[in-house]
Amino acid sequence: MQDIISLIEAKYKALQHDPSTFLKGLYHSKPLTYWDYIQLETLMSLQRPKTDYPDEYIFIVYHQISELLLGLISHELKQVVDTESGRAATLHDITEKVERINRYAAILDNSFAVMSRGMDYHQYNEFRLALAPASGFQAVSFRYIELYCTELDNLIRPEMKPNVPNDADVATKLKYVYWQDAGKNHKTGERSLMLKFFEEKYLDSLIKDGERLKGHNLYAQLKDKELPEALKHALRKLDYLFNIKWPLSHLMTAETYLMAAGHKTASTGMSDWQKYLHPSYQKRCFFPMVWSDEEKEKWGTFVID
Numbered sequence: 001m002q003d004i005i006s007l008i009e010a011k012y013k014a015l016q017h018d019p020s021t022f023l024k025g026l027y028h029s030k031p032l033t034y035w036d037y038i039q040l041e042t043l044m045s046l047q048r049p050k051t052d053y054p055d056e057y058i059f060i061v062y063h064q065i066s067e068l069l070l071g072l073i074s075h076e077l078k079q080v081v082d083t084e085s086g087r088a089a090t091l092h093d094i095t096e097k098v099e100r101i102n103r104y105a106a107i108l109d110n111s112f113a114v115m116s117r118g119m120d121y122h123q124y125n126e127f128r129l130a131l132a133p134a135s136g137f138q139a140v141s142f143r144y145i146e147l148y149c150t151e152l153d154n155l156i157r158p159e160m161k162p163n164v165p166n167d168a169d170v171a172t173k174l175k176y177v178y179w180q181d182a183g184k185n186h187k188t189g190e191r192s193l194m195l196k197f198f199e200e201k202y203l204d205s206l207i208k209d210g211e212r213l214k215g216h217n218l219y220a221q222l223k224d225k226e227l228p229e230a231l232k233h234a235l236r237k238l239d240y241l242f243n244i245k246w247p248l249s250h251l252m253t254a255e256t257y258l259m260a261a262g263h264k265t266a267s268t269g270m271s272d273w274q275k276y277l278h279p280s281y282q283k284r285c286f287f288p289m290v291w292s293d294e295e296k297e298k299w300g301t302f303v304i305d
């Protein structure tokens with residue numbers, strides 16, 4: 001007991017703070033509870049449906065769950081990419097982190113039936129009308145994860161690459177990435193409200209992160225290295241879960257709710273969604289060095305373990 005009191009004394013003296021003030025505060029403080037630690041009341045007050053349809057609650061909660069999982073993915077990526085101490089992460093550290101990320105990505109995909117089968121078709125098609133022009137497209141967490149994982153060049157569709165100027169900087173490259181196709185008419189340059197609002201809020205920060213992470217993201221750190229089998233396997237799995245499997249589950253869900261009698265309905269974000277959302281159109285691949293040319297060619301049309 002005396003040891004810990006001595007440590008506390010030393011700590012607060014070093015901070016030029018009176019240790020007894022801290023100890024008195026500790027004496028008065030209430031014991032911690034689960035509900036305060038988890039911020040339970042705040043958490044359960046964050047769902048604000050726009051309509052009275054009960055299934056809108058499921059829609060909001062599931063998006064929030066997705067955001068928390070995406071937050072866990074970013075949390076792991078930051079630890080191997082933003083190595084503040086200047087110490088590069090080892091291949092062993094990276095393998096462990098990518099395996100953790102894959103567990104979160106698998107939850108994202110495995111749980112998607114909550115959306116695809118878990119809401120009433122008619123309720124969804126009523127409450128979604130109150131949500132335009134908002135769209136999951138505006139979930140910036142996906143875009144930050146992309147920048148942590150790979151170079152912008154890997155987010156530009158092969159058909160679009162010849163249009164990118166040779167000396168393009170990050171801001172220019174961001175005008176050509178695949179996600180522009182969801183809301184930009186490349187001929188007229190006109191943008192949908194969904195894309196316009198998204199870029200007004202996030203473009204500056206995406207440019208800043210893109211510049212900071214260029215040549216430094218996970219792909220850049222690994223592309224010229226001899227990779228152990230376990231890491232190669234983990235990177236393939238991450239690419240597959242994030243850039244093929246989840247997008248296909250998501251597209252299938254959009255088809256479930258937005259196709260009526262074989263006719264495509266307009267989405268809240270007004271994209272040409274059926275074409276745009278398919279992985280074989282986007283050809284988004286974070287780690288091209290772990291895939292064969294044939295696999296890259298057939299992107300979005302095969303399954304891996």
Ligand code: HEM
Pocket residue numbers: 062063066067115116134135136137138139142179182247250253254257258267268269270271272273277282
């Ligand atoms: C019933 C459920 C859902 C439907 C019908 C749906 C539909 C769509 C559609 C049609 C788009 C294309 C953009 C647009 O025109 O609005 C889109 C994009 C997107 N949605 Fe969803 N979505 C659903 C659930 C979710 C969930 C739970 C998430 C998780 C956060 C999500 C994240 C995204 C993302 C990240 C994009 C952009 C995809 C990309 O750029 O590749 N969506 N969604």
